[in-house]
Amino acid sequence: MRPPPGRDLGKSNAQFARASQRLPLGVSSTFRYWGDDRTIYVDHGKGGRLWDIDGNAYVDYRLGYGPAILGYADDRVDAAARRGMEVGGVFALSTERELAVADRIAAMVPAAEMVRFSNSGTEAVMAALRLARAHTGRDSYLLVEGGYHGLFDAAMWMANVEGWDRNSNRDPEVISYSRGIPQELKTLAHLVPMNDLQRLEDTFRRYGDTMAAMLIEPIQGNCCGITASADYVRLARALCDRHGVLLIIDEVKTGFRVAKGGVQSLYGVAPDICTFAKAVANGYPIAVVAGRREVMRTFRYGGAAHGGTYTAHAVSLAAAEECLRILDETPALETIAGYGEALKAGISTILGRRGIAHSYAGHPSMFGLFFAERAPDNYRDWKTSDYSFYDRMALFLHDLGVICEPDSREPWFICEAHGTDDACLAETLAAVETAVDLTLEHFEAEKRA
Ligand code: PMP
Secondary structure (H helix, E strand, O other): OOOOOOOOOHHHHHHHHHHOOOOHHHOOOHHHOOOOOOOOOEEEEEEOEEEEOOOOEEEEOOHHHOOOOOOEOOHHHHHHHHHHHOOOOOOOOOOOHHHHHHHHHHHHOOOOOEEEEEOOHHHHHHHHHHHHHHHHOOOEEEEEOOOOOOOOHHHOEEEOOOOOOOOOOOOOOEEEOOOOOOHHHHHHEEEEOOOOHHHHHHHHHHHHHHEEEEEEOOEOOOOOOOEOOHHHHHHHHHHHHHHOOEEEEEEOOOEOOOEOOHHHHHHOOOOOEEEEOHHHHOOOOOEEEEEOHHHHOOOOOOOOOOOOOOOOOHHHHHHHHHHHHHHHHOOHHHHHHHHHHHHHHHHHHHHHHOOOOOEEEEEOOEEEEEOOOOOOOOHHHHOOOOHHHHHHHHHHHHHOOEEOOOOOOOOEEOOHHHHHOOOHHHHHHHHHHHHHHHHHHHHHHHHHO
């Protein structure tokens, strides 16, 4: 058996040893910890690539979970951000540019009749839920299993499929995905499996008149790109209308990525409220909560509170203006989707030659790869794919200079720079081919042992 490819991570390992004395797990987000000897520290990124402090180069398909829609350190956006810096920071007052960016968003996303800025996806979705509650005067809400809406208490309820028997008639247990979430909040969160129309109807029949909102990512950006059927999203819209529930489409990952008008434009379904973050400013921290005029006007004194010291920060806002201009006025999103298609086709050729069953979900700009004949259409079925093959392959890919999330539930993200960098595709496919063979050998060896 060929020895596994090596990478020198000496400097990253030493950095980890020091950093973990000061920063819990040596990082600033728990998902950045990949093990004591595999956690890498970035020196810099450019385009679709990044370099760690040991000098290892990677083609990056994690892309910080999606923000770098054009690529790292995009010269056009960075120049705009520098102009934003000259504005002077934050004033706890507004600037003219807020309207210019809001106008652009409204032109790209017709449901965004009015716009407020936040700093992060979490803040935007938190504001959206508060807005829905304030507007409807109701407290409970509906989540779709496999969705992710950020790190605030109300959003942190999930179906525990890992401790669940698929063959039982019971639903997976609803658990919080962190300790420290008051368990009494669970009664406000209802969960439904994606794409089960009957369950959706039943849930609305039972709880519809007490729910403020239904939150949905029609392409689940944190669950392999599992995709809602058009019927499901249309039914959700109709049920929300029937029961006076506000439909929140969380486009933190899909927004300004899968289409200029976001995932909602692919379905032709208008939400009452929608949220955006990652691709808005190519990585500068800014997020958007937007929606129907009548609903958005509930952001007022005596209505739903919204604000924050850093909202509409001049640097992020200037970056957003330029990033959205590029996405709106140039074929960047076509370049991204085209590269995603080519990458999927290349991976399929490699897997097909070896007779390995696989499938994809999501959109070419953010796709999930499954080792199963058919991609699941809900989170419960994710369990039926061979995710242990994926998880092992991901580690080999890292060693070979390609970064994807080591957890198969995170899609592969594409940026414009992947498509304009002549070498990215060939380099990636060569690494995938080797990683697949190493993974096959790894499991063969395990079987023999
Ligand atoms: N909603 C969705 C759909 C997300 O994917 C994320 C982040 N992955 C969030 C909300 C939270 O965004 P942030 O990490 O910027 O707080």
